[in-house]
Amino acid sequence: MDPLRPETFNHRTExxxxxxxxxxxxxxxxxxxxxxxxxxxxxHGFPDLWYGWRYQIGPWVRKGYRVIVPDMLGYGGTDKPSEVGEYSTKKLCEDLAGLLDLVGVERAVVIGHDWGSYVASRFALWYPDRLMALVLLSIPYTPPAPMYFPIEEVAKRLPNMGYQVYFADERSTKEVEDNLSTFLSVLFSQPKTGKDFTGLGQLRKLLLDKEDVSSFVGHLNEMEHKYYLDQLANMLGPLSYYRTSKIRYEEEKAGNLSTNLPLDLPVLFLWGTKDPASMPAHVERSRKFIPRLQDFALEGKGHWLMVEAKDVVTEQVLDWLDRLELLRFAAKL
Known part of the structure; x- marks a missing residue:
């Protein structure tokens, strides 16, 4: 398992x-x-792949864990339906339960980053009996909403969510695909490099005006950048996640989902202090919904923790799991 050689991992398609x-x-x-x-x-999250976990898979396996990492729906080698409704979180969670069934695993430690953090937390609500523990990275837990707010309204209250208004617009698909190399350079940039792209209209202007992105210091080397380019040529699926907010709200309301994660579920949250998606106030707010939350702040780190703080993430998760004694318990059985 060489992180710089994707082919050295054990790939399956089922x-x-x-x-x-x-x-x-x-x-x-x-x-x-x-x-x-x-x-x-x-x-994984957006716009990522199984490959986002390339630095963690090997160490976690060598420690004694089985590690399963899918390309989520719409990404890489996984199916790419054209209907937005297929990307609802409930359906994604059904897929994850089906994946565990396929590999013969009743309960797993579920670990999510970015959109994957959101999906992982919803998996804990839809399928609480399938988790041993939950690890969230970069995006703190938010409970099911008591009422629906369109993303346009959300962005008025939280201006750094303006980019999601762009992603929710179906016209963004072709524009992102036509400028995918620039898009990836911007999204995978290190914190506080280049221009801000999160505000309303900023990302679209940056792409369509063909602005120079050389000031964006990226997390991907040339080979990694090309791998993402090849795997993400079709962006309809990944962007569809941002077009399901009303569907997700209706699913969760109909399912009468709890606002709290299960009382007995151990939860770890890792976040970078330079990540605008992980504001301390939001982290604190999540505590009221997670009885067993432990969080670990990575000083000076941004959004792409599995790469920019790869060793810290790897070891923090292992240390936390060690304290849960999952491997020790397994060895006694």
């Missing part, structure tokens, strides 16, 4: 019970016991 075809990496440790070896299910 049709789930939901009839959707998923590509995923499935790494099994030495001395694997199907009945007792804990499994880590890692869920």
């Amino acid at each position: 049709v789930l019970s939901t009839s959707r075809r998923y590509h995923f990496v499935d790494q099994v440790p030495e001395r694997y016991n199907p009945g007792t070896t804990p499994t880590l299910l890692c869920i």
